[in-house]
Amino acid sequence: MRDMSGSSENLERRGKSPHSGPEARGDEPGDLPKQAWTLLFELMHAHMRNFPALAAEFELSPVQAHVVRQLGEGPLAMSTLANYLSCDASNVTGLVDRMEARGLVERRSSEQDRRVKMLVLTESGVALRERLLARLAEPPELIASLSDDDLRALRDIMRRALRPQ
Amino acid sequence: MRDMSGSSENLERRGKSPHSGPEARGDEPGDLPKQAWTLLFELMHAHMRNFPALAAEFELSPVQAHVVRQLGEGPLAMSTLANYLSCDASNVTGLVDRMEARGLVERRSSEQDRRVKMLVLTESGVALRERLLARLAEPPELIASLSDDDLRALRDIMRRALRPQ
DNA sequence: CTAAACAATTGACTTCATCAACTATTGAGG
DNA sequence: CCTCAATAGTTGATGAAGTCAATTGTTTAG
Numbered sequence: 001m002r003d004m005s006g007s008s009e010n011l012e013r014r015g016k017s018p019h020s021g022p023e024a025r026g027d028e029p030g031d032l033p034k035q036a037w038t039l040l041f042e043l044m045h046a047h048m049r050n051f052p053a054l055a056a057e058f059e060l061s062p063v064q065a066h067v068v069r070q071l072g073e074g075p076l077a078m079s080t081l082a083n084y085l086s087c088d089a090s091n092v093t094g095l096v097d098r099m100e101a102r103g104l105v106e107r108r109s110s111e112q113d114r115r116v117k118m119l120v121l122t123e124s125g126v127a128l129r130e131r132l133l134a135r136l137a138e139p140p141e142l143i144a145s146l147s148d149d150d151l152r153a154l155r156d157i158m159r160r161a162l163r164p165q
Numbered sequence: 166m167r168d169m170s171g172s173s174e175n176l177e178r179r180g181k182s183p184h185s186g187p188e189a190r191g192d193e194p195g196d197l198p199k200q201a202w203t204l205l206f207e208l209m210h211a212h213m214r215n216f217p218a219l220a221a222e223f224e225l226s227p228v229q230a231h232v233v234r235q236l237g238e239g240p241l242a243m244s245t246l247a248n249y250l251s252c253d254a255s256n257v258t259g260l261v262d263r264m265e266a267r268g269l270v271e272r273r274s275s276e277q278d279r280r281v282k283m284l285v286l287t288e289s290g291v292a293l294r295e296r297l298l299a300r301l302a303e304p305p306e307l308i309a310s311l312s313d314d315d316l317r318a319l320r321d322i323m324r325r326a327l328r329p330q
Numbered sequence: 331c332t333a334a335a336c337a338a339t340t341g342a343c344t345t346c347a348t349c350a351a352c353t354a355t356t357g358a359g360g
Numbered sequence: 361c362c363t364c365a366a367t368a369g370t371t372g373a374t375g376a377a378g379t380c381a382a383t384t385g386t387t388t389a390g
Contacts, residue, residue: 036308137203157318161307
């Protein structure tokens with residue numbers, strides 16, 4: 001447990017950068033996206049540090065937890081999963097091997113295209129996923145301690161950011 | 166590049182869960198922290214998916230990028246780094262071995278306690294760190310496309326969330 | 331029907347992670 | 361001084377996750 005004081009180094013003054021271009025007033029409004037993003041990134045990393053531990057609560061590796069989470073939509077082709085994980089297809093083979101060995105997922109040959117294998121969560125996989133999602137939805141202290149106004153605003157902003165387009 | 170449509174599964178209606186406990190009104194205001202957090206988590210994961218690729222732009226592994234980022238404060242004991250990365254100390258040995266081999270960091274024996282070795286960024290490590298930080302500060306599309314009002318609000322909320330208590 | 335494209339796997343290899351065992355150093359008491 | 365526990369770092373064995381190159385089947389386009 002390291003202190004948070006060190007992680008603010010990412011927010012160091014960028015005041016020296018003299019891009020006094022348009023709208024370079026007192027508080028450098030041109031940096032607004034960067035300011036917001038840097039702070040958000042800070043919080044992301046603070047939280048991501050214990051994602052492995054969180055996954056371990058369910059005896060999952062971080063990646064397996066990610067897969068279980070994404071696999072709720074129903075059957076998913078291996079290649080789609082590889083694409084989604086931004087990793088090589090060969091990596092997914094071993095990943096699914098291990099998850100299948102643990103009874104979390106099943107490979108099913110596709111009817112339409114016999115090359116592809118569709119991944120489905122087993123019954124036990126679905127059960128695990130529900131517990132996992134509930135756990136993931138627990139807001140960390142930093143978020144939970146915000147005011148209702150801030151939470152509402154944050155929720156709405158995130159909705160707009162994630163809105164498709 | 167997979168579509169975002171699938172990742173909204175995390176936001177599925179939790180309406181069926183009948184925890185009609187206290188303050189279970191129309192829009193379930195009791196879930197406000199959870200709502201905000203779940204959306205934030207969504208965005209986090211959408212972005213974290215390409216962190217490895219981002220690190221690779223600097224020929225760093227994801228963990229190495231994390232270390233370079235954290236190592237700006239100055240000398241840091243190996244054990245402190247292990248603690249910060251929430252990983253075993255033996256892991257840090259190999260990690261630092263590789264980074265030292267690439268001339269990014271140096272081990273320096275501590276004067277006070279000859280057991281500990283302090284890590285310092287080399288000159289080239291510092292230079293890399295600056296480029297990395299600049300790259301990390303670039304807001305992703307989802308954030309950059311928000312309105313100025315939203316960005317200001319987001320920045321302020323994040324400041325309050327990260328404020329040390 | 332042949333050839334290109336694609337889905338998944340395999341094998342060789344690297345990095346990150348763990349644990350257990352070991353070395354060296356520090357620090358506390360007898 | 362001497363022993364003993366605790367600490368910092370390394371080493372070795374092992375496994376998960378990542379890459380790339382090559383292979384096997386299966387579609388699909390000419």
